Amino acid sequence: MSAATTPTPYEPRKAYRDSQDSVLGGVASGVARHLAVPALWVRAAFLLMSLLGGLGVMLYAGLWLMLPSDTRFDESPPGLASATRGGRRPGRLRRLGDVGPAMALAALGLGAVLALQATIGGGAVFWPAFFGLAGLALLWRQADEAQRERWLDQTGRIDPVRIVFGSGGWASYARVLAGALLVVSAVFIVGFEGASASDARAGLLAGGLVLVGLAIVIGPWVFGLASDLSAEREERVRSQERADVAAHLHDSVLQTLALIQKSAHDSTTVARLARAQERDLRAWLYAGESADESSVASALRGAAAEVEDTHGVSVDVVAVGDCDLTESLRPIVAAAREAVTNAAKHAGTGQVDVYAEVTPGAVDVFVRDRGVGFDPDEVATDRYGVRNSIVDRMRRHGGSAEIRTAPGEGTEVRLHLSRTHPQEDPS
């Protein structure tokens, strides 16, 4: 039964940190997306676990270390990717509302500090640890930012300043400065706390701690560099694939242009060639939309493209929602194709609009033209096109078709097919 749909190959789900929706490092929202639960729950879980002897904090820090950031795995169509690299598209939009979670987090952190101080007492161990952790968090945050910007950077050179500061800005300088200051002051608080102890021991300790601190500060960038290398390797493979597709497409554009030059006097041919080529390029560059038989929307797009080519009209397909094209849904696609063909042949205008809406309960397709229209009662009984291939076909398969038309007012065919009736394919 499932011959219609080939099973998709198993793809392991990978967890990423979410760099778009990040409060601290994007760990919680990344995990939330991976587990498909609201980010609020994950954040609450981290908070709860933090109460269990700081487990949540450890876990968060560990995940921040290990989970790759998601930006580098973005795959947008080449037109969009190129516009992004060229700075012709907007970057992330930061709104005031985004600061909210961070401020809540800061307030909670402050509360935890005060609570701990009240229970433990003096800040002998606590304050240096707190300063150190806060400084490290800031530095890691900046490393993330720099890494992301480096990924978007197209110059390809490795610039040491860029590695640390990204493309600059007061925020990144402030982060690095504050982070370094915090770490250093933590080290100093620990190192010179016991002034009564022998100076030599304190100096040694401080020196050692500075070294450790430096290692920790440089750590993120070293780690980022290593993981960048492997990601770059992946990217190379991907860009080679893209280059192949681009070469193929450019060939077809060149051929189309050659054909247009040859038939420059024949405006219908030129228009048809240009339209087909535009559709190809547009789909490849921007939409990433397929026109195969895998889903209802793509099957409709495929049918529309075919009619465009054969009849030299332009067919606009707008689809809301989508689902797999099962055997039981094929009739509505076939009927829609028939309706588009009729509109292309008889309406007398060059424009057909197709609107498809797929909801959990049903599939609705509307095919509309602004053409001459006709009087349904006057269609001769020997004309079977509409009756057989649209109305009867839909009725046979448990759907319905309605045709609204009047001379001079264009035609609209409305197709409706319920998805809830017993399906042949239980999957």
Place this chain on the structure above:
Amino acid sequence: MISGQLVRVVVVDDHAMFRRGVIAELEAAGAGEIEVLAQAADVDEAVAAVAAHRPDVVLLDVHLPGGGGVEVMRRGQSPETRYLALSVSDAAEDVIGTIRGGARGYVTKTITGPELVSAIRRVADGDAVFSPRLAGFVLDAFAGSIEVAAVDEDLDRLTEREREVMRLIARGYAYKEVAKELFISIKTVETHMSSVLRKLQLSSRHELSRWASDRRLL
């Protein structure tokens, strides 16, 4: 603005050929209705042109050197100016992103001259302009956010009427046909569309970005 008055327009696009074509088209189809004040090829020029001329409508390319059309709207210093996005890209994230950045409407570059003139006039009059494709994206966006409406719950929903209007626009109906179909006045249709636009620009960022990321658009 009073209809019958000249609509003052600035055209922003980084392709000189296309800009020239649009202006020629506007001069042909919009003679006596549209006056092209200036043109610009990138964000800085566009911001300067808007500040200098204070046009009624800016015809704004979505992909633009310097940060895209959204950047122009963000930096634009002219509160009475309205923006109409004109793009070759029909990627959902560009379209929705530009509308959420403050554009009053969105049309694709395949639009005909007379249609463009009427879209500009509508935007100048304070109405929203939805192409069928944009209406489809809007329906999709709001359908994706139905389950969890976290904070601004009532802002995130479309009323049944607004949904109906959007659906008809997506089906390729013109405004007056929508009005006739729903037995309401054109003014009411315009009110519904403006309120959809307002909701789209206000509704919570997270749900729309989730919608986009579900489609691997982000």
